[in-house]
Amino acid sequence: MKAAPAYRGRFAPSPTGPLHFGSLVSALASFLDARAHRGTWLVRIEDVDGPRTVPGAAEDILDTLRKFGMRSDEQPIWQSQREHAYQRAFDRLLSAGFVFACGCTRREIADSLGHAHLRHATLAYPGTCRDGLHGKLPRAWRLRVPDGDAAVLTFEDRWQGVQTQNLATEVGDFVLKRADGEWAYQLAVVVDDAECGITHIVRGADLLDSTARQIYLQQCLAVPTPVYLHVPVVENEHGEKLSKQTGATALDTHRPLPALMQAAKHLGLEQPPTGSLETFFSDATAQWARRFGT
Numbered sequence: 001m002k003a004a005p006a007y008r009g010r011f012a013p014s015p016t017g018p019l020h021f022g023s024l025v026s027a028l029a030s031f032l033d034a035r036a037h038r039g040t041w042l043v044r045i046e047d048v049d050g051p052r053t054v055p056g057a058a059e060d061i062l063d064t065l066r067k068f069g070m071r072s073d074e075q076p077i078w079q080s081q082r083e084h085a086y087q088r089a090f091d092r093l094l095s096a097g098f099v100f101a102c103g104c105t106r107r108e109i110a111d112s113l114g115h116a117h118l119r120h121a122t123l124a125y126p127g128t129c130r131d132g133l134h135g136k137l138p139r140a141w142r143l144r145v146p147d148g149d150a151a152v153l154t155f156e157d158r159w160q161g162v163q164t165q166n167l168a169t170e171v172g173d174f175v176l177k178r179a180d181g182e183w184a185y186q187l188a189v190v191v192d193d194a195e196c197g198i199t200h201i202v203r204g205a206d207l208l209d210s211t212a213r214q215i216y217l218q219q220c221l222a223v224p225t226p227v228y229l230h231v232p233v234v235e236n237e238h239g240e241k242l243s244k245q246t247g248a249t250a251l252d253t254h255r256p257l258p259a260l261m262q263a264a265k266h267l268g269l270e271q272p273p274t275g276s277l278e279t280f281f282s283d284a285t286a287q288w289a290r291r292f293g294t
């Protein structure tokens with residue numbers, strides 16, 4: 001029997017602002033899981049989305065993580081420097097017939113779905129340009145998802161249990177290269193996780209909905225599927241996911257322990273001793289290992 005590859009995990013913040021409590025929870029969970037497995041923990045800066053990237057935010061996040069006792073075991077990866085890898089993967093998918101050009105605007109997609117789309121946060125793409133552009137100019141590039149039973153993808157999440165998504169009815173052919181020329185998050189994440197040999201992904205449950213797309217993309221690229229664990233997202237008092245837009249404030253880097261304690265509580269851990277960062281991490285890692293295995 002082949003030995004399982006050594007554990008490699010990652011925390012992948014988007015540098016759209018300083019680290020806040022919601023992203024600290026994801027960082028802590030992925031860090032504890034890597035330590036519990038005596039594995040490698042990497043930080044990847046997800047600045048693939050040029051227009052959303054805030055100058056200086058990535059450095060600020062890396063500095064905050066360090067002050068909170070979490071350092072990447074290898075040089076952090078920056079998605080903005082990995083264009084060639086995304087292009088290579090895209091070209092492979094294109095020549096294998098998985099990708100097609102789409103000339104639809106969001107408005108056209110919404111109109112073609114009638115009012116049904118108003119109840120749904122995301123629109124399942126109706127396949128308009130699958131068989132040609134109908135005289136329109138190409139805008140985005142989409143990955144063709146399977147039809148029928150083959151569209152149903154199931155995976156087991158270590159926290160959330162068995163998850164099922166029908167890619168055809170709930171998502172539709174999804175964008176790999178956007179109309180503004182930027183690489184889509186789904187492609188960048190899958191290419192980077194595969195090239196970095198990531199075996200375990202621990203992140204916020206807001207990304208549960210993207211996981212089936214990522215697994216399907218892994219299958220198209222013939223790369224391994226990591227093991228997933230999605231932690232509950234932190235919400236503000238209105239039940240909205242905590243983010244800069246919903247009022248999250250930057251963390252106090254002079255006092256990391258209180259925020260770490262609160263993050264551990266959010267993850268369902270007993271309060272670790274309040275001595276130092278070292279005692280916090282060794283106790284929290286032992287608790288995590290008891291709960292999620294090593």
Ligand code: GLU
Pocket residue numbers: 011012013014046189203204207
């Ligand atoms: N960059 C994404 C975010 O900050 C996380 C991506 C991931 O963990 O796969 O929401």
